[in-house]
Every structure is written in structure tokens, then in C-alpha cells.
Amino acid sequence: MTRRIVYLAGGVGGSKLAVGLASLLSPDELTIVVNTGDDEEFHGLHVSPDVDTVMYALAGLTNEVSGWGVTGDTFSGLSMLERLGAPTWFNLGDKDLATHIRRTQLLRQGWSLSKVTNELSQQLGIKHRIVPMSDDSVRTVIHTPEGPLSFQDYFVRRRCEPSAAAIDFTGADTAQPSAGFSEALQEATAVIYGPSNPIVSIGPILALPGLRERLQAFSGPRIAVSPIVGGEAVRGPAAKMLRELGEEPGVGAIARRLAGLCDILVIDETDRDAASEVERWGMKAVAEQTIMTNIEDRISLAGRVLELAS
């Protein structure tokens, strides 16, 4: 029987394991479902940061130093936008801007975000399916003492400094999972949660109507990889946000958020002693080397996750 893996991903961490999985799975064995809760419009252009991070990673275009954007990109356009009086706190390289220009053009022609993502992926030579979690608008809002902030406003402009009092996913109550996501889940033999922020990357996906129920009822193996290692996020504000929301940032918090939705949580080997914190939430803990610094790490971790999923 052919494996049909549905892989749920946010940005940088999620994209690294995506590359590993795509190295080991054929295109018909893998569907990469990406968070769109932190999509935002900049300069009138539709930016899908997580979709792009995954897309650039699979196309071999990632700027590995910064972790976002396109390698070798220039920033002439942004400097001109600044000169023209536009707010430029969100860093956008010229090649990256081209992606947003093209996406926006196709969206305005009436294409769905799924269709646009498929088109851009194909043009970039990507063989595996990347699908946005939804073609409808879902926007992550961080409620802070400064007022509600969009995710990018919080994450980039305010550098995650304000305390997160609560998180909303505006539009999630009526948004539908994209057809590509829904169909892939229907046919899936296993579900993998990437090492992405449980609150703002996996959270918006789980907030889609019916998704939790479908994942709860899913009969195949469900494997997650913890984005928290040694009580800190490998990258990004996950640990800080968990703390502010009153949770101890550790593998236990990841397990708690996936309780009933996951069978095995892959934790870093440095967290081996915390396995019981995972298992109290009704899932198995498996300790692995989860830090992915190079392509070998990505393939190795993907291979181990696929073993657990079989």
C-alpha cells in the first residue's frame, strides 16, 4: 500500500523537516499543508510567509543565514519603497517581492491561494504538493497590552516584545480547509506535525472547523516533532508565548496541546528525562536528535519520523 503522508507545517522549523520528508518520499506520498494564519498584505501585495518559506526551502532557494527569504536576494525595491514613504519594517527582498507580485496578480484574477501556490511551486520546479491550510482568510491576532497585533506586526515590527495575553485566529470559525488539505487528509495513511510553533503555526490549522475532530478520529499513526528543546524554542517565540499564556515551556506543553490528536511526540534527546511529561497526555515520547543544522540532519530526522509513522 502506498504511503500517503499529510505533513502540517509552519515556517522555518517546518520547512526543514519538509525538505527531509521530500527527500525520502515521492510526490504522490506527501502533501505539505502550510499555515496561512500569518499571511498579511504589505504594499498591497499578498504575502504568505510560511508558504513561501516552505516553497523556497523545497526549491533550494532558502537564505540559510537569515532563515527567511531568497538566497542572494537584493533589497533595492525596499529601499525605494522607503524613499517613497511606505512603511518598510517588514523586510522583503526583490526576488521575494516578485513572488508576492505574482501571487497577488493571480489572486486578483480570481485564482485561489491553493491554485496560486501550486502554480508558483511548479514554476520553481517543486515536485511535491504544497497546499495552504485554507483558501479563506484566517488571521492570527496577538492580544497584547499594546492592543491587538497582527502576527507579523507582533513578530517582526515589535520583535515579539509585547506580552501575549491571548491569541485569536480571525476568520477560522468560518474558513474551510483547502480542498487539497481535506482530500489529502481523507486519503492519508499517517499525519505528521512539523516542529513548528504549537500556538501560532499549528494552532491556526487546528482552529479550522472540523479539523480537530478529523484528527482525533484519524485511524493511522499521528506523529509530532517538538519545536521546544531544553525548555526553549529552537527558533521563534514559542517558549516566550507559552510562558505568557501560563504554560511551562517544555515538551509537556507541546504534548498537552496535541492531546487526543497525536500518538507519538518526537522529543529531543536532551529532553529524554521529560518523557513522562509527554506520556501523561496520552502519547508516547521518542527521543531523537531533532536539531536540524544541515540537510543530513533533515533527512535523518525525516527518516526516523517515517519509521515511527509506518
Added chain:
Amino acid sequence: MTRRIVYLAGGVGGSKLAVGLASLLSPDELTIVVNTGDDEEFHGLHVSPDVDTVMYALAGLTNEVSGWGVTGDTFSGLSMLERLGAPTWFNLGDKDLATHIRRTQLLRQGWSLSKVTNELSQQLGIKHRIVPMSDDSVRTVIHTPEGPLSFQDYFVRRRCEPSAAAIDFTGADTAQPSAGFSEALQEATAVIYGPSNPIVSIGPILALPGLRERLQAFSGPRIAVSPIVGGEAVRGPAAKMLRELGEEPGVGAIARRLAGLCDILVIDETDRDAASEVERWGMKAVAEQTIMTNIEDRISLAGRVLELAS
């Protein structure tokens, strides 16, 4: 009495004399009215090539080697757009793209092209008024044996190779002159026609409803500078187009097209012997050095034109 000059311009040639005029006139003495007949949408962005050429020239940003675009620009975005499968025959640098991104964003917010042009000009530190000829859509169409081509399609993609059988200005019959143009003309003490293509740069301006009548009835001096020198266009397809439309490309053809609308045509000193071809159309010919290779030439010609206009 304060001089109030209305200067009508197309792209490169027009922008050179605009720089000269702006060097000699205070901001309240000059309104630069620019052709928008060759505006076009690329990648979903509104491009106003003539407006930008004038704007970049007045901001000191012109790429003097190519004559278009921004000096020192990069082309990363265009290379990415090509990779993403977009048609990229129209060359757009990254800084130039930023102008179009910003313009499009503001237009979509409901701003008029005049308001956007004013905003971009101010941000670029331009003190003189640049106004588009109209805020309504006028599109120059070149009818060729290959079928109708938009101006940019004809000029850039097809490198002016197809024969021009006829020219249309789609929308010109219902477009209104912009308020800035109309008011400037109301208060004008003199009108100057830039050394721009008489067919596709000055032509669309003259095609606006009521414009010919207003220029015919204008009581102050009306001065034009010939874009044709020695039977050839200083730049662009003016001579070729005139020939294809059955006209001898020379200063006489320029005079004929401005008959009744112009009092003095400044011709190049190399065309001194052709003065009678100008005068038969009811205007005076004045021979000057009209080739503008550097800033001194631009100021010198502008000074001479202003003398004639006083």
C-alpha cells in the same frame, strides 16, 4: 506678473527639457503635464512610463545610459518573475518596480493618478508639479499588420518593427483632462510642447476632449520644440511612424500636427533650411541647438524657449 508655464511632455525627450525648465522656473511657475497614453499594467501593477521618466529625471534618479528607469537599479525581481513564469519582455528594475507597487497600492485605495503622482513626487523631493494629462484611462493602440498592439507591446516587445497603419487613443473621447492640467491651462501665461513624439506622446494629450479648442483659443505664446532633427527622431520611432502614416519625417510634419496650436516651433540649427516648411503651417521657425546631451544643454535650451515664451 508671474509666469505660469504649462509644459506638455512625453518620456525621455520631454523629461530632458523638463529638467531644464525646472532649473529656471520656481515651482509655482511651472506645471509639467505628462502623457499617460502608454500606461500599461504589468504583473498587475500600474506602470506610467512617461510620468516615471519625468519624475525620475526631476529627482535626479534617471539612468542616463539607458534613458529609462532608475540609475544603479538591480533586476532581481524581474529574474524571479521570469522564473515564476511571468512574461518579462518589459524591463523593470527593482526600484522601478517599487514605484509601480506603491502607485498600484494607492490607486487601489481609491487615489487618483494625479494624487498618487503628487505623493510620489513629493516623497522623491520634487518641488515642481508633475500632473498626468488625465486621471481617466487613455490607451494608445498601434494598428499594425499583426493586429492592434498596445503602445508598450509595439514599442518594447516588438521593438517598433511592425508598420503603424493607424493610431487610436482608446478612452480619449470620454477621458477628462486632470484637474491639475485643466486649472494650470486656465492660469497659464504660456504653453510649451516638449520635444516628444508628436503622434504617441503629444497626440494623446491633444486627443482629450476640448483640448485642441482650448489650445487654439489660448491667448499667450505657444512654443514647441521639434523632436525631429535632420529628418530623424532624436530618439524613438517618431520618424518611422510618420513615414508609415504617409508623412515626410521632418520639422514640417511637426508643424503640420501643431497647426493652429502653436506660434513658434524651435527647430534644430541643422534644420535651418527647412524653416519654410514650418512657416507654411502658420507658425514661426526658430533655429537653436536642440540636442540635449548634458544638463547645460537642457538649461540652455529651456532658457531660450522661455525667452521665446515671454
